[in-house]
Amino acid sequence: xxxxxxxxxxxxxxxxxxxxxxxxxxxxxxxxxxxxxxxxxxxxxxxxxxxxxxxxxxxxxxxxxxxxxxxxxxxxxxxxxxxxxxxxxxxxxxxxxxxxxxxxxxxxxxxxxxxxxxxxxxxxxxxxxxxxxxxxxxxxxxxxxxxxxxxxxxxxxxxxxxxxxxxxxxxxxxxxxxxxxxxxxxxxxxxxxxxxxxxxxxxxxxxxxxxxxxxxxxxxxxxxxxxxxxxxxxxxxxxxxxxxxxxxxxxxxxxxxxxxxxxxxxxxxxxxxxxxxxxxxxxxxxxxxxxxxxxxxxxxx
Amino acid sequence: xxxxxxxxxxxxxxxxxxxxxxxxxxxxxxxxxxxxxxxxxxxxxxxxxxxxxxxxxxxxxxxxxxxxxxxxxxxxxxxxxxxxxxxxxxxxxxxxxxxxxxxxxxxxxxxxxxxxxxxxxxxxxxxxxxxxxxxxxxxxxxxxxxxxxxxxxxxxxxxxxxxxxxxxxxxxxxxxxxxxxxxxxxxxxxxxxxxxxxxxxxxxxxxxxxxxxxxxxxxxxxxxxxxxxxxxxxxxxxxxxxxxxxxxxxxxxxxxxxxxxxxxxxxxxxxxxxxx
Numbered sequence: 226x227x228x229x230x231x232x233x234x235x236x237x238x239x240x241x242x243x244x245x246x247x248x249x250x251x252x253x254x255x256x257x258x259x260x261x262x263x264x265x266x267x268x269x270x271x272x273x274x275x276x277x278x279x280x281x282x283x284x285x286x287x288x289x290x291x292x293x294x295x296x297x298x299x300x301x302x303x304x305x306x307x308x309x310x311x312x313x314x315x316x317x318x319x320x321x322x323x324x325x326x327x328x329x330x331x332x333x334x335x336x337x338x339x340x341x342x343x344x345x346x347x348x349x350x351x352x353x354x355x356x357x358x359x360x361x362x363x364x365x366x367x368x369x370x371x372x373x374x375x376x377x378x379x380x381x382x383x384x385x386x387x388x389x390x391x392x393x394x395x396x397x398x399x400x401x402x403x404x405x406x407x408x409x410x411x412x413x414x415x416x417x418x419x420x421x422x423x424x425x426x427x428x429x430x431x432x433x434x435x436x437x438x439x440x441x442x443x444x445x446x447x448x449x450x451x452x453x454x455x456x457x458x459x460x461x462x463x464x465x466x467x468x469x470x471x472x473x474x475x476x477x478x479x480x481x482x483x484x485x486x487x488x489x490x491x492x493x494x495x496x497x498x499x500x501x502x503x504x505x506x507x508x509x510x511x512x513x514x515x516x517x518x519x520x521x522x523x524x525x526x
Numbered sequence: 527x528x529x530x531x532x533x534x535x536x537x538x539x540x541x542x543x544x545x546x547x548x549x550x551x552x553x554x555x556x557x558x559x560x561x562x563x564x565x566x567x568x569x570x571x572x573x574x575x576x577x578x579x580x581x582x583x584x585x586x587x588x589x590x591x592x593x594x595x596x597x598x599x600x601x602x603x604x605x606x607x608x609x610x611x612x613x614x615x616x617x618x619x620x621x622x623x624x625x626x627x628x629x630x631x632x633x634x635x636x637x638x639x640x641x642x643x644x645x646x647x648x649x650x651x652x653x654x655x656x657x658x659x660x661x662x663x664x665x666x667x668x669x670x671x672x673x674x675x676x677x678x679x680x681x682x683x684x685x686x687x688x689x690x691x692x693x694x695x696x697x698x699x700x701x702x703x704x705x706x707x708x709x710x711x712x713x714x715x716x717x718x719x720x721x722x723x724x725x726x727x728x729x730x731x732x733x734x735x736x737x738x739x740x741x742x743x744x745x746x747x748x749x750x751x752x753x754x755x756x757x758x759x760x761x762x763x764x765x766x767x768x769x770x771x772x773x774x775x776x777x778x779x780x781x782x783x784x785x786x787x788x789x790x791x792x793x794x795x796x797x798x799x800x801x802x
Contacts, residue, residue, distance in 0.1 A: 231707035238627065245623035246635075249616040249679065253638055256676050260653035267656040279659075317554065320547035328540040337552075344555050346784040348737045350753040351773045355558035357760055358565055361574040365561065368576045409555060467646020470739060474760050483648050487743070490652060496659050503652050510646070 268500035272493075279497060287497045291505070296485075300505055303482040306397070307465035310404040311412075311458045317405070318412040318457065319450075325413075326420035341417075345410045353470055356403045360394035360475070367393075390477050399475040404465050411460035419453025420446070455517045462513060466506040482506055559777070566774040571767055589771035594755070602752040605667070606735040609674035613731045614724060616675070617682025625690040636687075642677035647740030650677065655744035665747025673745040674735040681734060682727035685791070689723035722790050729787035733780045752776060 234241045270279050271286045290296065325337050344352060359365050370376040383389035383396065390396030423446065431441040469483030476484065482505060490499035540548075566585065568578035589595060617639075624635055642650045654673050663669065697719070701711040739753040746754065752772070759769040 227709050228707045231709060235708060242623055242627040242629060245619050245626075246629075249620040249623075249639075250635075252616055253676070253679075256672055257642060257650075257653075258638070260650075260657040263657040263660045264649075264653040267660060317547075317551050320544050321551040324540055324544055324548040328544075340552055341555065343781065343785075344559065346733070346781050346788075347559060348753065348773075348776045348780045350737070350739045350756050351562060351776050352558060354756060354760055354769070354773050355562045358561050358574045358576075359558060363573045363575045365576040406554065406558065409551070413551075463646050467648040468740075469648060469743075470757060474757075483646075486648055486652055490655055490744070496652075496656050499652055500656050503649055506646055507649060 264500045264503065267497050268504060270497040272495040272497055277494060279494070287501045288504075290498060291501055296502075299480045299482060299485050302479065303466060304509070306401065306404070306481065307462045309401060310408065310465050311461045313401070313405050314409050314412040314461050315416075315454055315458070318409060318416050322413050322416035322420055322450075322453075323446075325417045326423075327425070341410050341413050349407065350470070352407055353403060353474060356399070356406065357394060357474065360392070360399050360402070362392040362394070364394075394475055395477055396475070397477070397479075400471055400481075403471045403475055404461075404468070407471070408461040408464050411464070412454075412457035415456035415460075416450055416453040419450045419456075423449045452520070455520050459513065459517055463506075463510050466509060562770075562773050562777060565770045568767075568770070574766075585767040585771045589768045589775070592765075592768050595768060595772055598750050598752045598755045601667070601749060602736055605670050605674060605751060606732050608671045609678050609735040610728050610731045612671070612675035613678035613682045614728055617679045617727060617731075618686050618720075618724065620679070621683050621686035621690060625687055636683070639680045639683050643680055647738075651741040651744035654741065658745070665745070665749070667749060669745045669747070670742055670749060670751065673741045674738060677738075677741065678731035678734055681730040682724070685723040685727035685730070686720055689720045693719050726787040726790045729783045729790075733784050733787075737776075737780050 234244075267279075268287060269283050269285070270281050271284050272278070273280050291300075321337075321341070325334055325341075329337055361367075367376065367379065370379040379393075382398075383392065388396065388398050390399070393399045393402075427445055427449075428441055431445045432438075436444065467483055469481070469487045472481040472484045473487070480488070482502060486499045486502050489495040489502065564578065565574065567581040567583065568575070569580040569582045570578055620635060620639060623629075624632055650673075654669075657663070658665065658669060697715055698711055701715045702708075706714065737753060738751075739757055742751050742754055743757075750758070753776070756769060756773060756776070759765065763769065
């Protein structure tokens with residue numbers, strides 16, 4: 226019996242293919258692509274301000290709301306945050322990645338690789354939690370500042386209106402630090418991969434031809450590592466754009482894209498506006514990916 | 527060729543600033559994790575005082591016996607197991623289809639499977655939320671499972687297809703030539719061959735689901751998974767010692783299996799590891 230079934234399907238590869246492919250394909254088309262389409266549909270509905278009901282009629286009203294100053298500011302604030310996190314993680318990731326690629330022995334490299342990826346395997350929400358402990362007013366940062374008698378400086382910094390706040394754990398600087406911590410490994414790995422491919426002879430040749438280390442870095446190393454930097458920045462940028470946990474936990478009252486989406490769909494039940502808002506990061510990310518592909522970032526992945 | 531790079535020669539030592547910044551970056555990545563462990567033992571109940579006033583072991587049994595914690599833990603485990611099973615089936619089927627057959631749109635399949643992980647979590651989350659609202663689907667345990675299974679499929683798929691590509695087709699042909707039917711071939715040849723890949727994929731999928739908070743926020747309604755519970759405790763800390771211990775437990779539950787999975791993958795050198 227089994228033999229006959231087996232032969233039956235063996236002779237009909239298209240049918241077998243259909244049986245294999247149908248469950249995952251249907252699942253994804255219904256659950257995922259379907260959801261994305263419903264997101265798009267929802268963004269063309271609008272919320273009736275008086276009744277609090279979503280009106281299911283085609284309209285561009287909801288999209289128009291994105292362009293009021295408060296919302297534009299949210300986009301700007303989030304993009305600036307994503308850019309600063311990306312730049313800072315490049316600066317911190319580069320020396321470590323360079324060390325791993327160039328100076329670490331094979332054994333050391335395996336060990337370092339493990340050390341860099343271990344935080345990635347640790348729970349995201351717990352890693353965020355650890356920064357609640359660190360940045361708290363009574364936490365380790367303040368303790369350290371007092372220890373080296375720099376608490377005056379810390380307080381002065383916190384009194385800054387755009388960067389500071391009541392404490393580090395409620396300030397844009399706090400958000401920035403947590404993002405930097407959480408996404409840093411995503412920047413280290415691609416840069417290391419790119420640097421790994423730079424032949425050592427190239428760097429030696431630059432030195433032999435009279436370039437100073439700074440010149441070698443700028444004219445040889447950096448251009449060759451650039452695809453890796455771009456690949457890493459895709460992660461840091463995209464992840465920062467879409468995150469709502471960190472701004473929610475460490476933010477002052479000012480909104481970021483993710484927090485805005487969460488608030489609109491939750492407390493105010495305004496799913497159309499939340500949906501329209503999400504188109505922002507989608508469009509920003511797609512343009513970023515297209516730009517990255519042009520710059521050759523995907524060769525380094 | 528790379529076995530003995532001239533790293534030993536004296537001019538190839540890393541400069542001091544470089545070494546220091548590399549060490550600094552490593553410490554930046556790791557100190558927060560140490561603190562999670564340290565704070566599980568602090569006697570401080572109402573704040574995050576550093577250094578801890580004193581250390582104690584008393585929170586660990588209290589946390590384990592806490593019923594709210596237990597309920598969320600079991601819910602999270604149930605979700606993770608079901609999502610993993612679904613991901614195993616769907617991911618393996620998709621990998622087999624893409625590997626064995628040629629068909630129109632083959633390239634699009636892997637792209638589609640990776641989308642839920644590649645797009646920011648909030649996009650997947652709000653997309654599902656809007657589908658739930660559009661179709662008036664009630665929030666249940668199953669909406670969480672379906673959401674999780676969707677982004678878990680790709681890790682199983684990646685592992686299994688990498689294994690398929692490495693194993694030669696001639697084994698399957700030999701089995702068929704020797705008279706085994708497709709089912710026997712699958713059971714005796716294919717399954718043992720992809721076994722560790724399935725295992726690694728399953729562990730990664732499990733950890734991914736166990737850990738997820740962003741998509742879950744949008745698909746969960748009133749149900750609380752463990753990460754969501756921790757998140758809510760951070761917003762309004764009610765029980766800090768219990769949260770501290772729970773955080774430590776979550777690290778152990780997610781990090782250890784993944785290291786194990788990485789080992790399996792490394793030993794069989796598929797290279798398709800998983801991260802978010």
